[in-house]
Amino acid sequence: MIGVSIAFAMGMFLLLLGVWRRAMVSSREVPLNGEILPECAQFPVEPCPAEYVSKIFSRADWEFVAALSSPSLEGFFRAERKSLALLWVQQTTAGIQKIMRQHAEVSRRSEDLDFATEMWLFLRYAELRMVCAILFVSIELAGPLWLRGLALRASKLSQRIEQAQEAFNAVAGEAREVRSIDS
Amino acid sequence: MSATFKLVSVQDAYDDILQRTLSRISCDLARLVYLASTRDYNTGNYHHEGLVARFSVDVARKALEIAHRHVFYKVSAYSLEELAEEVEVYLKTSREGPLEVLRAWQNLEPYRIAVPMDVSPAVARLFLSNIRLALAICRHRQKPLPPRR
Numbered sequence: 001m002i003g004v005s006i007a008f009a010m011g012m013f014l015l016l017l018g019v020w021r022r023a024m025v026s027s028r029e030v031p032l033n034g035e036i037l038p039e040c041a042q043f044p045v046e047p048c049p050a051e052y053v054s055k056i057f058s059r060a061d062w063e064f065v066a067a068l069s070s071p072s073l074e075g076f077f078r079a080e081r082k083s084l085a086l087l088w089v090q091q092t093t094a095g096i097q098k099i100m101r102q103h104a105e106v107s108r109r110s111e112d113l114d115f116a117t118e119m120w121l122f123l124r125y126a127e128l129r130m131v132c133a134i135l136f137v138s139i140e141l142a143g144p145l146w147l148r149g150l151a152l153r154a155s156k157l158s159q160r161i162e163q164a165q166e167a168f169n170a171v172a173g174e175a176r177e178v179r180s181i182d183s
Numbered sequence: 184m185s186a187t188f189k190l191v192s193v194q195d196a197y198d199d200i201l202q203r204t205l206s207r208i209s210c211d212l213a214r215l216v217y218l219a220s221t222r223d224y225n226t227g228n229y230h231h232e233g234l235v236a237r238f239s240v241d242v243a244r245k246a247l248e249i250a251h252r253h254v255f256y257k258v259s260a261y262s263l264e265e266l267a268e269e270v271e272v273y274l275k276t277s278r279e280g281p282l283e284v285l286r287a288w289q290n291l292e293p294y295r296i297a298v299p300m301d302v303s304p305a306v307a308r309l310f311l312s313n314i315r316l317a318l319a320i321c322r323h324r325q326k327p328l329p330p331r332r
Contacts (some may be wrong), residue, residue: 046301046302046303046306047303048303048304048305048306049303049306051260052259052260052303052305052306052309053305055260055262055309056305056309060262061262061263061264061316064262064263064264065263065316065320068320068323070323073316073319073320073323076316076319077316080312080315080316081312084305084308084309084312087304087305087308088305088308091304091305
């Protein structure tokens with residue numbers, strides 16, 4: 001019985017790994033030259049506003065395309081939206097990783113860290129990474145059109161972390177100024 | 184004081200380009216293409232003779248940059264249906280034949296230069312993707328119907 005469970009778990013793990021790999025390949029399938037890829041972009045250039053995230057994952061455009069009754073247009077639309085959604089997930093992940101790296105650097109120099117703030121940030125970061133991982137696999141499996149709610153959740157989390165980091169930087173900057181005046 | 188003056192000047196220049204030029208252009212997509220054409224390919228700096236004559240080079244540049252970003256985000260927020268209509272209006276109002284422009288836009292992708300600098304990469308990608316889709320929809324609509332038997 002334990003052997004079957006282990007085999008099942010391993011099978012699931014390999015399946016997820018396969019889907020993940022496929023999603024990574026899909027997100028790099030750039031149809032045109034000079035595409036803005038996460039690897040070469042400087043993060044955060046400008047975060048994607050929630051309104052546009054909603055559009056990437058919206059079903060309204062799909063319904064319009066489906067009404068045109070053209071299988072080739074439908075296939076084109078699905079491929080475009082899928083690669084766009086995967087790109088957005090990758091950019092969100094890369095952007096938030098950069099923010100957290102910056103936060104770690106500021107934290108190392110800071111002398112009065114607040115444990116509750118640090119814990120809050122870490123938990124939100126972990127949650128966002130998990131949501132992005134789920135989105136990445138789900139987009140590859142089912143496409144982005146069913147995942148608007150989850151994508152907006154990721155967008156909101158990303159914004160909250162960014163705002164918290166900005167507030168933290170401002171407080172850390174003020175503290176440094178006060179210390180330099182005192183000394 | 185000088186910062187306030189500069190802000191007012193940029194706002195004035197922005198209003199000026201809006202009233203004198205952009206309001207006379209038929210659709211937002213054409214406005215976007217026009218604003219992108221005021222940008223130097225090599226430096227990314229904007230230039231408009233008329234604006235420079237009334238304001239300074241820097242003020243004109245900033246006003247054009249703001250107008251370009253504003254129109255870009257507006258067009259990027261369009262639904263696919265709205266964008267397909269915009270593309271159709273743009274094709275109809277161009278000096279060349281609509282089919283010729285459509286073919287050139289699909290092959291050469293000149294709309295790529297319409298993306299302003301330093302905008303969100305995801306929004307830029309959404310814009311390019313939607314334009315490609317809108318062009319494909321226009322091409323689909325322009326296909327002649329099969330002859331009746």
